[in-house]
Amino acid sequence: MDSSNRPAGGAGVPRSAATGERSEVILRVNGTTYTLAVDHRATLLDVLRERLDLTGAKKGCDHGQCGACTVLVDGRRANSCLLLAVAQDGRRLTTVEGLADGLRLHPLQEAFLARDALQCGYCTPGQICSALGAIREAADGFPSYVTPDDARSGAPVELTDDEIRERMSGNLCRCGAYPRIVEAVGDVRGAAATGDAADTGSRGAGEAS
Amino acid sequence: MKPFGYVRAGSVAHAVQVAAERPGARFLGGGTNLVDLMKLGVESPPLLIDVSRLPLDRIEELPDGGLRIGAMVRNSDLAAAPAVRDRYPVLSQAVLSGASGQLRNTATTGGNLLQRTRCLYFQDVTKPCNKRAPGTGCPAREGAHRDLAVLGHSEHCVATQPSDLAVALAALDATVHLHGPDGERGVPVTTFHRLPGDRPDRDTVIRTGELITAVELPPALPGLHMRYRKARDRSSFAFALVSVAAVLAVRDGAVRHAALAYGGLAHRPWRARAAEAVLHGASATEDTFARAADAELAAARPLRDNGFKVALARGLTVGVLADLAARA
Numbered sequence: 001m002d003s004s005n006r007p008a009g010g011a012g013v014p015r016s017a018a019t020g021e022r023s024e025v026i027l028r029v030n031g032t033t034y035t036l037a038v039d040h041r042a043t044l045l046d047v048l049r050e051r052l053d054l055t056g057a058k059k060g061c062d063h064g065q066c067g068a069c070t071v072l073v074d075g076r077r078a079n080s081c082l083l084l085a086v087a088q089d090g091r092r093l094t095t096v097e098g099l100a101d102g103l104r105l106h107p108l109q110e111a112f113l114a115r116d117a118l119q120c121g122y123c124t125p126g127q128i129c130s131a132l133g134a135i136r137e138a139a140d141g142f143p144s145y146v147t148p149d150d151a152r153s154g155a156p157v158e159l160t161d162d163e164i165r166e167r168m169s170g171n172l173c174r175c176g177a178y179p180r181i182v183e184a185v186g187d188v189r190g191a192a193a194t195g196d197a198a199d200t201g202s203r204g205a206g207e208a209s
Numbered sequence: 210m211k212p213f214g215y216v217r218a219g220s221v222a223h224a225v226q227v228a229a230e231r232p233g234a235r236f237l238g239g240g241t242n243l244v245d246l247m248k249l250g251v252e253s254p255p256l257l258i259d260v261s262r263l264p265l266d267r268i269e270e271l272p273d274g275g276l277r278i279g280a281m282v283r284n285s286d287l288a289a290a291p292a293v294r295d296r297y298p299v300l301s302q303a304v305l306s307g308a309s310g311q312l313r314n315t316a317t318t319g320g321n322l323l324q325r326t327r328c329l330y331f332q333d334v335t336k337p338c339n340k341r342a343p344g345t346g347c348p349a350r351e352g353a354h355r356d357l358a359v360l361g362h363s364e365h366c367v368a369t370q371p372s373d374l375a376v377a378l379a380a381l382d383a384t385v386h387l388h389g390p391d392g393e394r395g396v397p398v399t400t401f402h403r404l405p406g407d408r409p410d411r412d413t414v415i416r417t418g419e420l421i422t423a424v425e426l427p428p429a430l431p432g433l434h435m436r437y438r439k440a441r442d443r444s445s446f447a448f449a450l451v452s453v454a455a456v457l458a459v460r461d462g463a464v465r466h467a468a469l470a471y472g473g474l475a476h477r478p479w480r481a482r483a484a485e486a487v488l489h490g491a492s493a494t495e496d497t498f499a500r501a502a503d504a505e506l507a508a509a510r511p512l513r514d515n516g517f518k519v520a521l522a523r524g525l526t527v528g529v530l531a532d533l534a535a536r537a
């Protein structure tokens with residue numbers, strides 16, 4: 001692996017590579033800074049898995065349809081299979097590997113275990129990263145298609161089961177563990193509303209690096 | 210995927226200049242459609258001009274009471290903006306009805322408007338398709354066209370425009386702002402997307418090298434009620450079979466203002482002028498709403514497997530207008 005832990009001094013500086021096929025990028029993943037040359041065609045998902053050995057994010061469809069590749073980019077969830085790695089230069093990235101604080105699992109990971117919210121587990125890293133993003137979005141006042149019309153703009157949205165289902169619809173589970181996934185996310189929403197669990201865990205993710 | 214160059218635009222002028230110098234170059238917004246199409250081999254640009262970090266990511270008040278939405282505003286930020294939710298709820302609802310939370314966090318306003326059709330043949334480079342490879346034919350006409358057009362299609366292409374955002378913008382009389390080698394111009398959203406005619410390869414009237422910089426909304430008049438309703442094969446994370454964006458004002462039982470646009474029916478968001486003509490001044494009853502829908506849908510020419518869309522559009526129209534009238 002041609003990655004190193006050099007500090008992200010030049011992050012965000014446009015590097016013109018209009019004619020070349022590769023560019024050097026700085027990726028800040030789970031608090032570690034990697035400087036590496038990437039083929040412009042490489043997706044973030046492929047770079048995470050094949051260059052950085054972070055195989056938590058999974059390749060399900062490779063077309064934005066299943067959510068198995070979900071990671072957080074600058075704190076917001078995204079499908080890493082549709083992101084070009086070269087375009088993520090300087091971004092703060094969190095994968096499922098970055099959620100636990102040492103041996104202490106993230107509350108969402110605990111909840112998925114406690115609720116047995118998986119069968120094969122292939123979709124689970126994406127589900128958990130997506131749930132973390134969804135909980136934050138609701139707390140930050142982002143509405144969903146099922147948020148009532150009369151909800152006050154900008155106010156935190158209460159994560160009812162309907163809200164969880166709608167907000168998690170970008171994550172498919174071929175094993176059909178949906179009822180338990182909704183329960184697991186529901187277990188954490190209360191804690192999140194009081195500024196507890198999801199927040200603490202994500203700070204443990206090294207995002208403040 | 211074929212190898213390509215990558216350059217990050219430092220300014221609008223820089224982006225437009227590089228695009229003018231490199232034929233075939235593509236602007237990269239969120240990439241949620243472009244990267245997908247590059248993987249499929251449908252797009253193979255020699256150069257990507259990354260415009261996603263341009264400072265066009267703000268929503269600003271206009272002096273006339275309207276709103277200017279920067280082209281790089283992410284779909285989720287657009288849907289959440291209080292000015293949009295409070296004054297143009299149909300726009301917020303349309304955006305939230307599309308794609309997934311992950312995709313909306315990445316997708317940009319400009320890229321959303323320019324997303325390509327989801328016609329299966331268009332996405333499959335082993336198949337003929339007049340839109341992707343002009344002159345090769347349109348297998349959808351006799352093949353898989355259940356999701357495709359019933360209005361305004363041509364013998365050359367029966368594709369539908371997939372953006373939910375565009376449908377709401379059409380009902381709101383928004384304007385697309387473009388910056389190109391020949392300067393700046395504004396185009397009404399209702400004429401931005403084209404009908405296929407004999408040039409289905411051209412989705413919109415955008416010229417080579419033009420960058421979308423913003424979308425502007427006219428002021429939302431007081432007393433307007435609006436809603437987006439979308440019928441699809443599953444209740445979330447699916448493209449529209451039919452959708453309708455409706456804006457209605459009723460006074461003393463009569464329709465004072467009505468704007469309707471359909472998604473999923475045509476190659477562009479379909480502004481329903483014939484229906485609006487029936488609605489204006491008429492009593493706000495279900496009977497009027499049904500007559501309005503029928504007036505518009507009389508022009509429908511369904512294909513073998515998509516006739517259901519006509520009945521679906523009629524039902525959606527009556528339902529959504531009745532709901533809005535009940536609130537008025």
Ligand SMILES: Cc1cc2nc3c(=O)[nH]c(=O)nc-3n(C[C@H](O)[C@H](O)[C@H](O)COP(=O)(O)OP(=O)(O)OC[C@H]3O[C@@H](n4cnc5c(N)ncnc54)[C@H](O)[C@@H]3O)c2cc1C
Nearest residue numbers: 064238239240241242243307308317319320321323373421
């Ligand atoms: C699984 C899936 C489900 C989806 N479901 C829906 C849905 O239900 N409803 C819906 O509306 N959409 C849906 N989408 C589509 C999604 O909304 C679009 O992919 C997205 O909005 C495109 O925005 P982007 O910024 O990622 O565009 P990009 O992929 O970056 O760009 C799209 C096109 O626009 C060009 N472009 C980008 N920005 C500009 C600009 N500023 N000026 C000029 N040209 C520009 C690019 O060159 C490219 O040709 C879905 C997508 C996926 C993958």
Ligand code: SF4
Nearest residue numbers: 328338347366367368
């Ligand atoms: S409908 Fe249009 S996009 Fe689909 S195959 Fe025919 S020409 Fe191609």
Ligand code: FES
Nearest residue numbers: 060061062067081
């Ligand atoms: S692998 Fe990215 S959404 Fe399926």
Ligand code: FES
Nearest residue numbers: 119121173174175
């Ligand atoms: S647990 Fe198997 S795909 Fe979700």
